[in-house]
Amino acid sequence: xxxxxxxxxxxxxxxxxxxxxxxxxxxxxxxxxxxxxxxxxxxxxxxxxxxxxxxxxxxxxxxxxxxxxxxxxxxxxxxxxxxxxxxxxxxxxxxxxxxxxxxxxxxxxxxxxxxxxxxxxxxxxxxxxxxxxxxxxxxxxxxxxxxxxxxxxxxxxxxxxxxxxxxxxxxxxxxxxxxxxxxxxxxxxxxxxxxxxxxxxxxxxxxxxxxxxxxxxxxxxxxxxxxxxxxxx
Numbered sequence: 001x002x003x004x005x006x007x008x009x010x011x012x013x014x015x016x017x018x019x020x021x022x023x024x025x026x027x028x029x030x031x032x033x034x035x036x037x038x039x040x041x042x043x044x045x046x047x048x049x050x051x052x053x054x055x056x057x058x059x060x061x062x063x064x065x066x067x068x069x070x071x072x073x074x075x076x077x078x079x080x081x082x083x084x085x086x087x088x089x090x091x092x093x094x095x096x097x098x099x100x101x102x103x104x105x106x107x108x109x110x111x112x113x114x115x116x117x118x119x120x121x122x123x124x125x126x127x128x129x130x131x132x133x134x135x136x137x138x139x140x141x142x143x144x145x146x147x148x149x150x151x152x153x154x155x156x157x158x159x160x161x162x163x164x165x166x167x168x169x170x171x172x173x174x175x176x177x178x179x180x181x182x183x184x185x186x187x188x189x190x191x192x193x194x195x196x197x198x199x200x201x202x203x204x205x206x207x208x209x210x211x212x213x214x215x216x217x218x219x220x221x222x223x224x225x226x227x228x229x230x231x232x233x
Contacts, residue, residue: 006082007084008085009085010086012073013069013070015193016088018210019192021053023087023120026115027052027113031118035189044228045228072095089122089194091158093109093173103173103174117187119187121190121191123163146164205226205229205233209227
C-alpha cells in the first residue's frame with residue numbers, strides 16, 4: 001500500500017531481501033521451526049515453509065529501485081519520510097541517531113510481528129590472519145577492541161551491543177539497553193543473511209535464488225526447490 005507517494009516497506013539489494021526473508025521464516029515457523037531449517041529437523045520442501053516463502057505480496061509493497069540500493073539508502077527513506085517501515089539490524093538505529101533522529105519522537109522500533117521473544121543473532125568478528133604483515137599491530141587492535149573501553153566505544157558508534165558482560169548498560173542508548181535485555185532473556189537464533197546460520201556457499205546460493213524470485217525470474221515452486229537444493233550443498 002502506498003499513500004501520498006510513500007513506500008510501505010523499504011528494502012535494498014539482495015542481502016537485505018534475504019534479511020527480510022529470514023524474519024518472515026522466523027515469524028511463520030517459530031524459533032524451533034526456523035532453527036530446524038539449519039539442523040535438518042524442518043523440511044525445506046514442507047507446506048509450512050511454502051507458506052512462509054510466499055512473501056511476494058510483501059515485496060509488492062517495497063520500493064521499485066530496491067536492487068540498486070544498499071541498506072543506508074533504504075534506511076534513509078524512513079528518515080526522509082519516503083517510507084513507513086524497514087526491517088534491518090541494530091546498526092540502522094545508529095544511522096537514525098547519527099542524523100539526530102530521536103527514538104519515540106522521530107522514529108520507533110519493534111520486533112517483526114511474530115518474532116517477539118526471539119533474538120536474531122550475528123556478531124562482528126576480528127581475527128589475526130595467518131601471515132599478517134604486522135602481527136603486533138593486529139594483536140594490539142584485538143586487545144583494544146576486546147577491552148571494556150574498546151567494546152563500549154565500538155558498540156556505541158555502531159548501535160550494537162557488547163560481547164563483554166561487564167559492560168554497563170547505562171553507557172548505551174535506550175534502544176541498546178533493550179537489546180541487551182533481549183539478548184539475555186530471549187531465544188537466540190542465527191542470522192541467515194549475515195552468515196551465522198549457514199556456510200557462505202549455502203548463503204550465496206540462497207541469495208541467488210531469492211534474487212531470481214524477487215525479480216520475477218522464478219516462481220514460488222522453483223524458489224522453494226532451489227532453496228532446498230542450496231541447503232543441501
